[in-house]
Amino acid sequence: MRIVTSSQMKQIEQRADQNGLFYYDMMENAGTAAANSIMSKISPRDKRVLVYAGKGNNGGDGFVVARLLFQAGAKVKVVLVDGEPVTEDAAANFDLLHDLEIGVLDFLNDEPQLQVLLRDVDIIVDAIYGTGFHGALRKTARLAARSINGAIAAVFSLDLPSGVNSDNGESDKDAVQADFTIAFDSLKPAHLIYPAAGRCGAVECAEIGIVPQWRTDLPRTFLHITPEMVMEAIPERPVDSHKGTFGKLLNISSSLGMTGAAKLSVLGAQRVGTGLVTLAAPRSLISLHAASLTEAVFLPLIENEAGTVARTAAVQLGPKLEQSSACLIGCGLSNNDDTAAVVEFVVKNAKCPLLIDADGINALGRNIDILSEAAGPVVLTPHPAELARLLNVETEDLLAHRVKYGRAFAQKYNLTLVFKGAHTLVFAPDERVFINTTGNNGLAKGGSGDLLAGMIAGLMAQGIPPLQSAMCGVWLHGAAADRCADRLSKTAMLPSDILTDLCGLFREYNR
Numbered sequence: 001m002r003i004v005t006s007s008q009m010k011q012i013e014q015r016a017d018q019n020g021l022f023y024y025d026m027m028e029n030a031g032t033a034a035a036n037s038i039m040s041k042i043s044p045r046d047k048r049v050l051v052y053a054g055k056g057n058n059g060g061d062g063f064v065v066a067r068l069l070f071q072a073g074a075k076v077k078v079v080l081v082d083g084e085p086v087t088e089d090a091a092a093n094f095d096l097l098h099d100l101e102i103g104v105l106d107f108l109n110d111e112p113q114l115q116v117l118l119r120d121v122d123i124i125v126d127a128i129y130g131t132g133f134h135g136a137l138r139k140t141a142r143l144a145a146r147s148i149n150g151a152i153a154a155v156f157s158l159d160l161p162s163g164v165n166s167d168n169g170e171s172d173k174d175a176v177q178a179d180f181t182i183a184f185d186s187l188k189p190a191h192l193i194y195p196a197a198g199r200c201g202a203v204e205c206a207e208i209g210i211v212p213q214w215r216t217d218l219p220r221t222f223l224h225i226t227p228e229m230v231m232e233a234i235p236e237r238p239v240d241s242h243k244g245t246f247g248k249l250l251n252i253s254s255s256l257g258m259t260g261a262a263k264l265s266v267l268g269a270q271r272v273g274t275g276l277v278t279l280a281a282p283r284s285l286i287s288l289h290a291a292s293l294t295e296a297v298f299l300p301l302i303e304n305e306a307g308t309v310a311r312t313a314a315v316q317l318g319p320k321l322e323q324s325s326a327c328l329i330g331c332g333l334s335n336n337d338d339t340a341a342v343v344e345f346v347v348k349n350a351k352c353p354l355l356i357d358a359d360g361i362n363a364l365g366r367n368i369d370i371l372s373e374a375a376g377p378v379v380l381t382p383h384p385a386e387l388a389r390l391l392n393v394e395t396e397d398l399l400a401h402r403v404k405y406g407r408a409f410a411q412k413y414n415l416t417l418v419f420k421g422a423h424t425l426v427f428a429p430d431e432r433v434f435i436n437t438t439g440n441n442g443l444a445k446g447g448s449g450d451l452l453a454g455m456i457a458g459l460m461a462q463g464i465p466p467l468q469s470a471m472c473g474v475w476l477h478g479a480a481a482d483r484c485a486d487r488l489s490k491t492a493m494l495p496s497d498i499l500t501d502l503c504g505l506f507r508e509y510n511r
Ligand SMILES: NC(=O)C1=CN([C@@H]2O[C@H](COP(=O)(O)OP(=O)(O)OC[C@H]3O[C@@H](n4cnc5c(N)ncnc54)[C@H](O)[C@@H]3O)[C@@H](O)[C@H]2O)[C@@H](O)CC1
Pocket: 010, 013, 023, 024, 026, 027, 028, 030, 054, 055, 056, 057, 058, 059, 060, 061, 087, 128, 129, 130, 131, 132, 133, 134, 135, 136, 137, 138, 141, 158, 159, 160, 184, 208
């Protein structure tokens, strides 16, 4: 699905206006599409409707909806939140209401009357703010949003729930909680990025008359990951191939007590088609791993007294890195001075693409600046708590400002950042953000991240560039998890079960 920022949307509308689709017409089209969407869900006749309108063009859309629902038989009242409209088209549409039996209330001055109406309202149309909103809700709009959220009614937000930022997915804590959001022309980042995405309810995208060529040349900074993008990045396997064709992954993982993490990461890499996976693990654990990882090969590493990789293992890893097409470090590796030294060695010496996960990320927390000395391209796959530790911020703050923190981090260290969570975000070293909407909360279990790390690393080992590997990995992982949930339930499914569904996915796409 197409995603545009608020300034791009303004540009598109400007071009439309210059080409004869005037602002006024677009407002009529937007309001008509929204009214039709509402009426397709709830028969309007005799329904009690409150349209909360701001003073900008989002409010103007609201006036169009008010008029159309009234004409279809609803009992409509308009609630002005910031006073009378200030834009030309919104004012024109406001004027059209005067000849109709549509009561107009002022949110502050007519509060007692509004309280009565709110007791038995059927539909609330939220047209306070759209793409023009920035920062925090001010006093009156905050009270208005709270009154919407406190009412028992179906809430339809026009373009965006009021109180969310269109471009970065941030949300005021009192932003409108919609049941449905009708986006105009294109999705905006907020429709897909949390926490704003969580305010939207079900999202529909409505045509307002824009012609594709008015938007084709705009740079795509936010991209929704689609199966087509994924399958285009993963080549079909050539007929005359051999295991060397599909790369060699060096996976430096495992420690006493966390062997499962290493195992899942190996299986993840194998199931995305990697030619050969070498598990480099503390030597006392090799026989245990060898008993279940039939298709892997092993590099027994020098270990310390704690049963974790010793810093002296660097001498073993150096030559192996030279022979590998990608490296993964960190799944169940443990976090101590020795593992930190090994992580530092690998970051500074891996010329092939390197994925750092879990304890590898924790090790970076000791000296994050070694990332600036990376010998090759780096992908990081932290979960929110790991990233928060790394950035030295509170997890809550990080989750509220995902785009701000994620983008700055990926750019500063010139790496690909996989920001895991509901709708995982993949930040490219440039400005781009890839948004993944596959996956479900059945993935919220130990082992999911290890599987994902192995999958992305396995794709990198096959020569798929790191950014594309991350994008493909998160989509495949989530899509397989969705199938798995259908088969086994979100509650009972395990990360290892997802591997079976991954096979089904590849079969379906002929890979
Ligand atoms: N530009 C156009 O021609 C079209 C715009 N459309 C609608 O217009 C919307 C954008 O309209 P606008 O650009 O007028 O903006 P909005 O209607 O989204 O915002 C209204 C006003 O709120 C102000 N504002 C921003 N942050 C605020 C805050 N924290 N507290 C209080 N006020 C704040 C802004 O300065 C702006 O004047 C779209 O989301 C869409 O719904 C549609 O009608 C289609 C056509």
